[in-house]
Amino acid sequence: MxxxxxxxxxxxxxxxxxxxxxxxxxxxxxxxxxxxxxxxxxxxxxxxxxxxxxxxxxxxxxxxxxxxxxxxxxxxxxxxxxxxxxxxxxxxxxxxxxxxxxxxxxxxxxxxxxxxxxxxxxxxxAVYGLPELNRAEIAKARLIANPGCYPTAVTLGLVPLIEQGLVDLDIIADTKSGASGAGRKASVAHLLCESADSFKAYGVSGHRHQPEIAQTLTNLAGKAVDLTFVPHLLPMIRGIHATLYADLTANTESAASIQALYEARYQAEAFVDVMPPKSHPETRSVRGANTCRIAIHQPQGGKRLVVLSVIDNLVKGAAGQAVQNMNLMFGYPETTGLLSPGLLP
Amino acid sequence: MxxxxxxxxxxxxxxxxxxxxxxxxxxxxxxxxxxxxxxxxxxxxxxxxxxxxxxxxxxxxxxxxxxxxxxxxxxxxxxxxxxxxxxxxxxxxxxxxxxxxxxxxxxxxxxxxxxxxxxxxxxxxAVYGLPELNRAEIAKARLIANPGCYPTAVTLGLVPLIEQGLVDLDIIADTKSGASGAGRKASVAHLLCESADSFKAYGVSGHRHQPEIAQTLTNLAGKAVDLTFVPHLLPMIRGIHATLYADLTANTESAASIQALYEARYQAEAFVDVMPPKSHPETRSVRGANTCRIAIHQPQGGKRLVVLSVIDNLVKGAAGQAVQNMNLMFGYPETTGLLSPGLLP
Amino acid sequence: MxxxxxxxxxxxxxxxxxxxxxxxxxxxxxxxxxxxxxxxxxxxxxxxxxxxxxxxxxxxxxxxxxxxxxxxxxxxxxxxxxxxxxxxxxxxxxxxxxxxxxxxxxxxxxxxxxxxxxxxxxxxxAVYGLPELNRAEIAKARLIANPGCYPTAVTLGLVPLIEQGLVDLDIIADTKSGASGAGRKASVAHLLCESADSFKAYGVSGHRHQPEIAQTLTNLAGKAVDLTFVPHLLPMIRGIHATLYADLTANTESAASIQALYEARYQAEAFVDVMPPKSHPETRSVRGANTCRIAIHQPQGGKRLVVLSVIDNLVKGAAGQAVQNMNLMFGYPETTGLLSPGLLP
Amino acid sequence: MxxxxxxxxxxxxxxxxxxxxxxxxxxxxxxxxxxxxxxxxxxxxxxxxxxxxxxxxxxxxxxxxxxxxxxxxxxxxxxxxxxxxxxxxxxxxxxxxxxxxxxxxxxxxxxxxxxxxxxxxxxxxAVYGLPELNRAEIAKARLIANPGCYPTAVTLGLVPLIEQGLVDLDIIADTKSGASGAGRKASVAHLLCESADSFKAYGVSGHRHQPEIAQTLTNLAGKAVDLTFVPHLLPMIRGIHATLYADLTANTESAASIQALYEARYQAEAFVDVMPPKSHPETRSVRGANTCRIAIHQPQGGKRLVVLSVIDNLVKGAAGQAVQNMNLMFGYPETTGLLSPGLLP
CATH class of the missing domain: 3.40.50.720 (NAD(P)-binding Rossmann-like Domain)
Structure with a gap:
């Protein structure tokens, strides 16, 4: 205890x-x-x-x-x-x-x-607290920088491709977040009457999570990643959906082999779920759960991959990931206190 | 002009x-x-x-x-x-x-x-600006007190019964309002994350609109009206729904005669719509419109009437009614600039 | 197992x-x-x-x-x-x-x-599976009728008053439910575009849950309870809010004594939470939880009580209560598998 | 008449x-x-x-x-x-x-x-009824193909760039639509409980609006446009938001000159509103209105343009545009019956 x-x-x-x-x-x-x-x-x-x-x-x-x-x-x-x-x-x-x-x-x-x-x-x-990348360092750390919500969804969606060097490093992350990402503080902009029943982009010209994601991906790639990061505000409370666009460097990879790569990379991960090919993960499937759910598409069979990645921004994007890190730091099983299905509907 | x-x-x-x-x-x-x-x-x-x-x-x-x-x-x-x-x-x-x-x-x-x-x-x-009650005085007034949103929905729902002295003057108004009734000011309580996807009562022990409604009804009845007024906050932007409970003094009125009474009372009113018997008016049917839509029920055929009354709190409950009053004060046709259907869906 | x-x-x-x-x-x-x-x-x-x-x-x-x-x-x-x-x-x-x-x-x-x-x-x-009323019978039963969602919220909100015979048996239950109460079946009426961003009553002239509630209350009172039951559809997924109107038979009870009565009646209940006086329970506070949260008001200090009662219709109003009953039937601690806080926000 | x-x-x-x-x-x-x-x-x-x-x-x-x-x-x-x-x-x-x-x-x-x-x-x-492109033909036509909702938002967002040949013809349209785009028919997938408070992509591997948009852009460009089109479902009723990614062919255009180009192209258009630089158009600003509102960004000052384009899918994306076409066909002023501000909030 x-x-x-x-x-x-x-x-x-x-x-x-x-x-x-x-x-x-x-x-x-x-x-x-x-x-x-x-x-x-x-x-x-x-x-x-x-x-x-x-x-x-x-x-x-x-x-x-x-x-x-x-x-x-x-x-x-x-x-x-x-x-x-x-x-x-x-x-x-x-x-x-x-x-x-x-x-x-x-x-x-x-x-x-x-x-x-x-x-x-x-x-x-400080160790960047993304267990799927830095598990061993987290276990030994005394100070953890818990990742941002967007960075968690985007990074987990791209890790297999970047690790294997399969895509051009000019990547687009079109991301959408529920309003809880903006925090619980008095403001006009996030009143129900301002942000319900509407949708907009924000921070298109620059957002703090861009350098955070770029740092992780650049480390992983071993060379500079050029990331266009566009966040949007969803008229709902919880959930992040990242739609990621990356182009295969060589056109030799099949959709099936990319799918297999993701499945292999995350097979041992309790909190990353690679869905069957052509799936469309819903944010509600991870509501309240510490799960990142990913699906891979190759529209029109071309070189462009579209990766879909969803999390609950307050759980895998914040508090749940913090508990996961704590479990590692205390030597508890990583999933302790974190295994429950999302609240659907 | x-x-x-x-x-x-x-x-x-x-x-x-x-x-x-x-x-x-x-x-x-x-x-x-x-x-x-x-x-x-x-x-x-x-x-x-x-x-x-x-x-x-x-x-x-x-x-x-x-x-x-x-x-x-x-x-x-x-x-x-x-x-x-x-x-x-x-x-x-x-x-x-x-x-x-x-x-x-x-x-x-x-x-x-x-x-x-x-x-x-x-x-x-000052003239209380409810045209359906005070049309002539409004036309001559230089100062109008535009009614509150809840008072408009509740009062219009009860006028025919009170005018005719058909019900006991111990009345319950269970009312529900969209969040725009709370105004556009920075606050935690009305953030999307606080009031979306949830429902609650508020001000049950006392609300400013209770004396406003009671004043109008008491004037109309010629004796004190005992009004229990309970407001609730809806997880949406626009719309008020009042569910009104009143007991027939004598059990001699049929549902059909009450329906006929309402239809007669409001027949000449451009902005009050008495729906067919057993209807359930939806707030969205008046979204953006200067209309109050009313339906009357007599569940289990007894002495208790249930009257349903909906408005858009920002239109018939505020700005639209203000324009209606202005039209009267300027001698314009009362409906000028106000005739458009609600935005549905 | x-x-x-x-x-x-x-x-x-x-x-x-x-x-x-x-x-x-x-x-x-x-x-x-x-x-x-x-x-x-x-x-x-x-x-x-x-x-x-x-x-x-x-x-x-x-x-x-x-x-x-x-x-x-x-x-x-x-x-x-x-x-x-x-x-x-x-x-x-x-x-x-x-x-x-x-x-x-x-x-x-x-x-x-x-x-x-x-x-x-x-x-x-069959035993009516409301553990707060029928715990002993449930433990011995082989067949449980799991209560309806509205009946759970309304009944728990009224039990202490009815058991003690404190109120007139002419009661109004103005109830509001999230759309999940309508089930998961193809229909136009419950499309997002039909029921989001709007509010309406339904079944005002008669609803199946009226006789269910009346049966329980009548049994408890030992004489017929006259219940006016008006359900409404909330533009959200989960949650029921019952606003209950009952008149004290004698005007001798103080607000404090009613509050004390509720607290005493439910003190040993793990899943009924009597909030402090003048509280306004929010449905989101029980989202995903097997809890019924209750608050008591006495507006304008008179004989009329207003009781507010909230549940998650899918949990305490359905699946959670079923698991609670199962625990009793199997002799497990009643709270097994059911103790987790609501998902807020 | x-x-x-x-x-x-x-x-x-x-x-x-x-x-x-x-x-x-x-x-x-x-x-x-x-x-x-x-x-x-x-x-x-x-x-x-x-x-x-x-x-x-x-x-x-x-x-x-x-x-x-x-x-x-x-x-x-x-x-x-x-x-x-x-x-x-x-x-x-x-x-x-x-x-x-x-x-x-x-x-x-x-x-x-x-x-x-x-x-x-x-x-x-048949004439493709996008007045901003085909006004003269529409006026003479007896048969109009009214454009799809996504195609209207995407095409208007790209017209100035394509007409001037300023961007590579490998374009990404990440689009989001309210649920009314799915129509009013009984289905499980579009129940409030399935699509509220959640977000997902759909049809990523192929959607009917892709060839429609590609046809218009290809005609305009005079050569094949390679369009990646990814639609998403928003938990709300009305509104489309297109986030468009296009790369400048030459890096010689400044953000200011692109802005000026859009303003000039749409200056005479009553229903296309180019917002000030770095704006973030909200779908609610066009709720119920026949307007397409556009903003242009050049994040990190590079060659990648991000164009944001919003419409009400039921108005400029359907019924409003149809009335606009009808006005042209009948020789009425194009804006007849269509000039009213969006419903905000």
């Missing part, structure tokens, strides 16, 4: 983390922090937790946080980096669900996140 | 008013105000108006507003009452879409709206 | 039952039937089950079904009654999620369900 | 056509047909039309249809081609909102629509 704390649990990744942790057989949540809501019950804000979590929000103090085996940061960007050095020094493991430790190039990070990094040295140490 | 201004047009009733006014053949919108957005184009905030309205937001100044035939206030409660005396004095007509002039009892108003009234004397003069 | 079969698992209660059963530690699903889909994989129809259930649909044959400890019928009304006698004779327990065994008065049943009952004798034996 | 009939008006394009026609100042709808619903009132099926259209559905008989100036076919594919020869022979103009006359190559048409064409000779005569 390990003790964990969740810092900044008033957002959607926070409440989702709590939903998963209260059912985890090896974990006790000792502390849930929110400076603003200190003193109020957590389940007054999130009534789905009534009966599952008997805690008040507390103010985040490093001394108390240090009395845990692991601390999750479900905070806005720029918060985790301030307390992480002290926590690591105190022997506490850290998983940051925000972006503070995701991008190795500090200059790039500071440009996109528009702040000075508080502990650039730790960025080098 | 008359000149009108819309004060505070950054909310949903404001943009809906503009949508209706730009197509009104006798009206020119001369000014659209928003202190906060002065200098920016109206259609930059509301791109549906691109090509229809070539104006910037301006700051609301009484001198400029006075250069209109009529001014609409689509502002939060408590704003209209501050400028209305000066505008009336300048000979300008005023329609307030907020609640400043709706409740005749100043004490009651001040209790529910939690502020001091700025011009209680004008409250007495 | 017990073996169970699910008959007719191509609907929403069926897939929800499978979602719960594949995670139940004491249960093995041996067979899933659908005459029409025999031979195709269950997870081809319901991809959320990929990796959790390695079965094809089979045709429902009594001999094979008899090789189970318990059979669930997630079939249309009128199917379970045909096979139940043979299964009971073979020593197999049966839970019918449809309405075949819910109504004791065969005449009433045959009127509402418009067919002849195939085994009226078994109706008398 | 001209007389028109609508054949097959029980679908979504049919009711939308009626919504537009009842408000058209120069048109009288004389007949609305549906073999299956003959004898029932049109407004019983579509209550938004109550008060606007006093007609019953009739069976479609050519003799009666011939007593009109123009007949719209809002029928499934393959219906219009059967009656069109007789109507044209009788001097009646025809607009087919389905696909019977869209594809000039009969073999290609028969492959995609899986039936034999009934009047291949008329296909050659």
């Amino acid at each position: 390990k003790k964990v704390a969740v810092v900044g649990a008033t957002g959607y990744t926070g409440v989702e983390l709590l939903r998963l942790l209260v059912n985890h057989p090896q974990i006790r949540v000792s502390q849930v922090t929110s400076r603003e809501n200190a003193g109020t019950r957590v389940d007054a804000m999130f009534p789905n937790l009534r009966g599952f979590l008997d805690l008040d929000f507390t103010a985040p103090e490093v001394e108390q946080l240090a009395d845990n085996d692991l601390v999750f940061f479900a905070t806005p960007n720029g918060v985790a980096m301030k307390s992480t050095p002290a926590l690591l020094a105190a022997g506490v493991k850290v998983i940051d669900l925000a972006a503070d430790f995701r991008i190795k190039n500090i200059e790039v990070w500071e440009k996109w996140y528009e702040m000075k990094h508080a502990c650039p040295d730790l960025v080098a140490e | 008359k000149k009108v201004a819309v004060v505070g047009a950054t909310g949903y009733t404001g943009v809906e008013l503009l949508r209706l006014l730009v197509n009104h053949p006798q009206i020119r919108v001369s000014q659209v105000t928003s202190r906060e957005n002065a200098g920016t184009r109206v259609d930059a905030m509301f791109p549906n108006l691109r090509g229809f309205l070539d104006l910037d937001f301006t700051a609301p100044e009484v001198e400029q507003l006075a250069d209109n035939d009529l001014v609409f206030f689509a502002t939060p409660n408590g704003v209209a009452m501050k400028s209305t005396p000066a505008l009336l004095a300048a000979g300008v007509k005023v329609i307030d879409l907020a609640a400043d002039f709706r409740i005749k009892n100043i004490e009651v108003w001040e209790k529910w709206y939690e502020m001091k009234h700025a011009c209680p004397d004008l409250v007495a003069e | 017990k073996k169970v079969a699910v008959v007719g698992a191509t609907g929403y209660t069926g897939v929800e039952l499978l979602r719960l059963l594949v995670n139940h530690p004491q249960i093995r699903v041996s067979q899933v039937t659908s005459r029409e889909n025999a031979g195709t994989r269950v997870d081809a129809m319901f991809p959320n089950l990929r990796g959790f259930l390695d079965l094809d649909f089979t045709a429902p044959e009594v001999e094979q079904l008899a090789d189970n400890d318990l059979v669930f019928f997630a079939t249309p009304n009128g199917v379970a009654m045909k096979s139940t006698p043979a299964l009971l004779a073979a020593g197999v327990k049966v839970i019918d999620l449809a309405a075949d065994f819910r109504i004791k008065n065969i005449e009433v049943w045959e009127k509402w369900y418009e067919m002849k009952h195939a085994c009226p004798d078994l109706v008398a034996e | 001209k007389k028109v009939a609508v054949v097959g008006a029980t679908g979504y394009t049919g009711v939308e056509l009626l919504r537009l026609l009842v408000n058209h100042p120069q048109i009288r709808v004389s007949q609305v047909t549906s073999r299956e619903n003959a004898g029932t009132r049109v407004d019983a099926m579509f209550p938004n039309l109550r008060g606007f259209l006093d007609l019953d559905f009739t069976a479609p008989e050519v003799e009666q249809l011939a007593d009109n100036d123009l007949v719209f076919f809002a029928t499934p594919n393959g219906v219009a081609m059967k009656s069109t020869p007789a109507l044209l022979a009788a001097g009646v103009k025809v607009i087919d909102l389905a696909a019977d006359f869209r594809i000039k190559n009969i073999e290609v048409w028969e492959k995609w629509y899986e039936m034999k064409h009934a009047c291949p000779d008329l296909v050659a005569e």
Whole structure:
């Protein structure tokens, strides 16, 4: 039994983390922090937790946080980096669900996140928490940069092709996300009346997840990947769908061999499901589940591949993946507390 | 051709008013105000108006507003009452879409709206802008209190019964509204992720529209009406559905005679549609339309009547009714600019 | 470890039952039937089950079904009654999620369900599977009539008042359900384009759940309950919200004492949650959970109580309650496989 | 005043056509047909039309249809081609909102629509009803093939680039449509519970609109256009969003010059709105309106253009465009009956 704390649990990744942790057989949540809501019950804000979590929000103090085996940061960007050095020094493991430790190039990070990094040295140490790529390093790590939601869906959809060097490195990711990706904060733009029953692209001229994905793919390819990344906002709560366009370098691969490649690459992965050829994965099939579901198409039989990849942005794209990383760090079976089917319908 | 201004047009009733006014053949919108957005184009905030309205937001100044035939206030409660005396004095007509002039009892108003009234004397003069009840007074008025959205749906659903004294005056109004009733302001509670795909009651212990409805019904009945009013929030944008429960005083009325009563009462009304017996009006049938659609049921043949009444809260419940009132005040045909079918599907 | 079969698992209660059963530690699903889909994989129809259930649909044959400890019928009304006698004779327990065994008065049943009952004798034996009322009988039963979704929400919301004889027996239940209550069958009326972004009542003049609820309440009260039951269709997938209106017989009960009564009545119940006074339960707080969440209001301090009751119609209103009943019948802890928080947001 | 009939008006394009026609100042709808619903009132099926259209559905008989100036076919594919020869022979103009006359190559048409064409000779005569490309021919035509919804959004988004020969002819159209594109027919796949709150691609391996778009672009380019067309289903009713990826052939064009090109190309078009640089058009901004709204992006300043194009699939993508074509054919001002802002929110 390990003790964990969740810092900044008033957002959607926070409440989702709590939903998963209260059912985890090896974990006790000792502390849930929110400076603003200190003193109020957590389940007054999130009534789905009534009966599952008997805690008040507390103010985040490093001394108390240090009395845990692991601390999750479900905070806005720029918060985790301030307390992480002290926590690591105190022997506490850290998983940051925000972006503070995701991008190795500090200059790039500071440009996109528009702040000075508080502990650039730790960025080098941090392990990018995508178990399907970095399982061994995660198991040994004390600091995890939990991947972004779009990056998880896009990267898992492309890994087999990039690892095998089968496609041109000029790739398009047309991605669509439910509104929970925008977080739980007062805003006009994400009111139901603004974003329901409508659809739009956003950030077409530049989005923070582009350099994050490009970094991973470039590392994997061994040379620069040119990624066009276009996100869109779906009129729904949960779910990301990535439609990925990549061109086969040689026209010698058959659809069947690409399918076989994906199946082989992910055969041992509990949370990546390669669907039968010509499938169309639905985001609802992974609602609430820690699964990435992938299908491969080769329209008109040509060199252009279309890969479809879906996740629940709050689970495999955030809280579920964080628990998966935690399991690895604690030496628990990787699937502990994470095996349940999506909620369909 | 008359000149009108819309004060505070950054909310949903404001943009809906503009949508209706730009197509009104006798009206020119001369000014659209928003202190906060002065200098920016109206259609930059509301791109549906691109090509229809070539104006910037301006700051609301009484001198400029006075250069209109009529001014609409689509502002939060408590704003209209501050400028209305000066505008009336300048000979300008005023329609307030907020609640400043709706409740005749100043004490009651001040209790529910939690502020001091700025011009209680004008409250007495103001005409409650429900044309189906007060057509003649509206035509002569210089100041209109445009009814609330719930009050419009509930009142029109009950008028024939109350006028004829057919029911006990202990009435239940179980009402449901789309999220646009909550307005266009930054808030967590009305984010898509908070209010989509869910349903709840709110304000069950007390809601401002209860005294407004009770005042109208009590006037009509000539004695106190005891109204239980329970509002709910629908996971959709537009539409109000009122389910009204009233018990026949004598059990002598047949379902057919009640149906006939409603049809007779509203036969001459362009914007109230009594559906055939046992119908179930859908809110979508009035989406974007200035129509109230009503159906009457007598389940199990007993003394209890169930009346169903639907409107689009932004049209017959706000902007459309305001234009209807304006037409009456200017002596135009009442339906001018308001005759178009709902958007279905 | 017990073996169970699910008959007719191509609907929403069926897939929800499978979602719960594949995670139940004491249960093995041996067979899933659908005459029409025999031979195709269950997870081809319901991809959320990929990796959790390695079965094809089979045709429902009594001999094979008899090789189970318990059979669930997630079939249309009128199917379970045909096979139940043979299964009971073979020593197999049966839970019918449809309405075949819910109504004791065969005449009433045959009127509402418009067919002849195939085994009226078994109706008398069947236990109405609402554990909060009939726990002991359920534990001993071999045949369970699993309650309807509306009846579960309405009945649990009224039990404490009826048991204590505190209210007049003229009660209004204004109820609202997500579209999954209408089932998974081809129809125009429940297309997304027909029922999204809109709201309406239906069946106001009469609905099958009215006699079911009235039967339970009448039994509890010891005299006839006059129930006005008005259902509405919500533009969302899951969730029922019942708004219940009942008048205190004597005006001597305080709001606090009613609240205390509810808390006492349900204190030992794992799946009924009485919220703090003046709460507004949201359906999303029970999404995917086997919980009924209740709040009590006394608007304007009068004799009229307003009780709010929410459930997930597919869980506490169907599949979850069926598993709860199964746990009781097998002597397992009642909460086995059912303890997880709702999916919020 | 001209007389028109609508054949097959029980679908979504049919009711939308009626919504537009009842408000058209120069048109009288004389007949609305549906073999299956003959004898029932049109407004019983579509209550938004109550008060606007006093007609019953009739069976479609050519003799009666011939007593009109123009007949719209809002029928499934393959219906219009059967009656069109007789109507044209009788001097009646025809607009087919389905696909019977869209594809000039009969073999290609028969492959995609899986039936034999009934009047291949008329296909050659039919004019593709995209006024922004074929205005003069439409004005003189007696038979119009009204474009598909996706083709309208995609083609208008690409016309300026293709006409000027600025991009490689290997183009990707990642498109998303509301569910009304699937029509109003009983099906499981388009139930609210199947398609709400979820997102998926469909037809990735091949879709009928691909050859339609490719035909138009190839004609425009003067050489073969290689189009990858991937459609997706949005959890909402109306709206299409096309995200178009095209690479500049020479890297000499600046973003500003592309923007200027689009503005110049569409300056005189009433129904195509080029938004300011870096805009993100929302589908809701054209809800109910006959407008195509376009924005151009050049992410990362490179050779890749991303063009965003939105329409209401039922208006500019179907019924509105049909009325626009009718206006041209009758010599009315092109915008008659079509000038109203989108319904936002």
